[in-house]
Amino acid sequence: MTKLERSVGELYRDDPARAEAEIFGRRAEGRGASRRGFLGGAGLAAMTAAVGGTIVYSELLPEGLIPAAMAQTAPPPPAAPAAAPSGPQPLTYPGKSNGLILLQDRPLVAETPEHLLDDATTPTDKFFVRNNGQIGPETANPDAHVVVIDGEVNTPLRLTVGELKSRFRAVTYRLQLECGGNGRAAFSPQARGNQWGNGAIGCAEWTGVPLRDVLKAAGVKPSAVHTGYFGADPHLSGDASRQSISRGTPMAKAMDRHTLVAFAMNGQPIPHIHGDPVRIITPGWPGSTSPKWLTRVWVRDKVHDGAGMGGTSYRIPTVPIVPGSNVDGRENFADMHSMPVRSILTSHANGTKLAKGTRRLDIRGAAWAGDLDVRRVDVSVDFGQTWRPMRMSELRNRYDWRRWSGTIEFPTDGYYEVWTRAQDRSGRYQPHVAANWNPQGYGANPFHRIAVLIG
Known part of the structure; x- marks a missing residue:
């Protein structure tokens, strides 16, 4: 095996393909035989040193597998020296656990490591953070915040949060909320966007009014096909004419009794970072269909075409494409609905x-x-x-x-x-x-x- 200028651990972090070639490829070439699912000699010694112990079942190790021990899945301790950032960094935000991993600060995005999701009900401080624009403005009187229901309805409504609470029966469900890009870091070649592991998920107790009850009160017309949701979060550019994101769902999902206009999270008013004073919860679907700081539900006679709809946004191929292809999503793509297992x-x-x-x-x-x-x-x-x-x-x-x-x-x-x-x-x-x-x-x-x- 050719001597490495860097350790196997460093190679796997910086250049996984080369690490694989160093450990497996050259050894196989030197013996004049192909290697499949087997590790031995110098390659085994190097890998053992890299992971810190004898690899049990090394003969079953799949070729090309980057060892889990090489993955950085947790931020450094808060007391780490304030040197140049290297690897995952902890989130520092009021009311949030500093065990969360900061993926981006503009917009603010943070992931929950899997081991922090060990509660049956995800605590609010451990719930992941995902924004598409700036954080919505704070409301001095949450119950006075207004949500408009209009479009393909017989009676457009203009309801305050206080009226939502008093006019409709509230329910509480424990509901999964997951970012559509959860798991993105697993793609090769790398795809665009925040490189989520598995922690863009939370299952909190959400209290609110079923959206279908509000829509029934407005009188949904037979022409209704899709919803369009709007929130108060400003676009990153600050341009008031642009939406940071505006997505929606087919009416069948909007009328699911578990789709909520929510105003409480884990028994308390929704924290501002999670959408205070009111938001939509569309369980089981990409989190982008659960807008925060809700201001409007537009019932439409066609598929919504707001920001974040169409093209490759929250859409997946219906036929395989070559990894790394530059496609625009106009053909053979469909909106992502139910999240995968x-x-x-x-x-x-x-x-x-x-x-x-x-x-x-x-x-x-x-x-x-x-x-x-x-x-x-x-x-x-x-x-x-x-x-x-x-x-x-x-x-x-x-x-x-x-x-x-x-x-x-x-x-x-x-x-x-x-x-x-x-x-x-x-x-x-x-x-x-x-x-x-x-x-x-x-x-x-x-x-x-x-x-x-x-x-």
């Missing part, structure tokens, strides 16, 4: 170290599948060669996520990767790698993997 392990973080001699470990996590339910969750510790089914919890209501739990076993000390995969009620499993590449990076849902080192 996904599971995460939440009881332990990537890079977990366990005591020497540990042979069993109790684990738990979450799984969800947009409009669908989750049929099963399986876990593997031998690079996907065998899988063990996990126990599934009951749902509190539709669009709640499934909590799962179980026990895994380790035959010896060393380095392992714990993989989780879920299957939805239609029979679809999470794939091994991100599939259906698209320019904006929507729908990536490969297995969740964490590194575990014993001894």
Whole structure:
């Protein structure tokens, strides 16, 4: 094996393709034989040093797999020296956990590491942050904030939040809310947008009025096809004539009894960063259809064409395209509706170290599948060669996520990767790698993997 100028760990972080060639390719060439799923000699020694221990099941390690131990999935401790930023940085924002990872500050975007999503109900301080424009203006009197319902309705409405609360019956549901780009970092080549891992998801308790009740009060016309939502968040440019984002849904989704005009989160008024005083919650669909700082619901006789609609925005290919292609989405693309099946392990973080001699470990996590339910969750510790089914919890209501739990076993000390995969009620499993590449990076849902080192 040719001597490396940098460590394997540095290579995997900076140049995964070269790291793979150094460890696997040249060794195979030197022996005059192809390498498939096998690691040995100098390559095995280099990889062992990189991950910090003997790789159990190394003979099953898939070629081209970047070890989970090489991934940076958590920000440095808050007390880290104030040097030039390197790797993930922690979010610093009032009312939010500093365990969140700052992805972008304009607009403000922050991800929740999977191990912080270990609560059945996601605490507000651990809920991910996603904005498309500037943060909406604060309201001195939230109950006086006005929402307009107009368009293809018999009786346009102009309702204050106070009137929404007094005129309609409020409900509370635990609902999944997920960014359409969750998992984007798994695409190769890299797609445009924030490089989310699996943490652009939260499942809080939302209290509000079913949107369908408000629409029925306005009298939806037979010509109604789609909604268009508008919020008070200014465009990043500051141009008042431009919308930061304005998306909507087909009427069937708007009339789902779980689609809410929400004014409370986890039993408290919605924090300003999450849409105070009122927002839409469209569970199971891309979070861009759940606008914050809601000001208007426009019922339309055609598919909405606001900012964030059309082209490649929140749209995925209906036929495969070559990864890296520069396409405009005018042909063979469709709006992204239900989010794909996904599971995460939440009881332990990537890079977990366990005591020497540990042979069993109790684990738990979450799984969800947009409009669908989750049929099963399986876990593997031998690079996907065998899988063990996990126990599934009951749902509190539709669009709640499934909590799962179980026990895994380790035959010896060393380095392992714990993989989780879920299957939805239609029979679809999470794939091994991100599939259906698209320019904006929507729908990536490969297995969740964490590194575990014993001894």
